[in-house]
Amino acid sequence: MNGLLSLGQHRVWKRMAISWSGARKGDWVLDICCESGDLTFLLSDKIGSQRKVTGLDFSNEQLSIAANRKEHWENHATRTVSEHW
Numbered sequence: 525m526n527g528l529l530s531l532g533q534h535r536v537w538k539r540m541a542i543s544w545s546g547a548r549k550g551d552w553v554l555d556i557c558c559e560s561g562d563l564t565f566l567l568s569d570k571i572g573s574q575r576k577v578t579g580l581d582f583s584n585e586q587l588s589i590a591a592n593r594k595e596h597w598e599n600h601a602t603r604t605v606s607e608h609w
Contacts, residue, residue, distance in 0.1 A: 542566045553577040561590030 541563060547553050549572045555564040558579030567577045581587050 538562055538566060542570055545570075547571055550575055555579045557581055558590060559583070559586045561593055564590065565593070 545553075545567065547567055547570050549570070551571045552575050553567050553571060555561075555567060555577055558564045558581050561579055564577050564579040571577065579587065579590055581590075
């Protein structure tokens with residue numbers, strides 16, 4: 525849906541957000557409100573496999589989607605967690 529509504533621009537916006545995050549190779553990163561993990565996995569690419577990106581979200585359903593997508597991102601040091609409010 526994002527691709528259709530933004531005419532593919534959402535991919536550029538996500539890469540720009542990662543660039544602006546200031547995350548560097550070797551950092552530990554917390555992605556708050558990670559939803560289905562798009563930025564979480566991009567952050568993982570940026571920091572490398574030596575460290576971890578933790579995704580946090582209100583929705584267990586979104587975290588479940590992120591966890592399923594993680595299987596396609598082999599060798600990435602990410603983990604998904606949920607917080608009950």
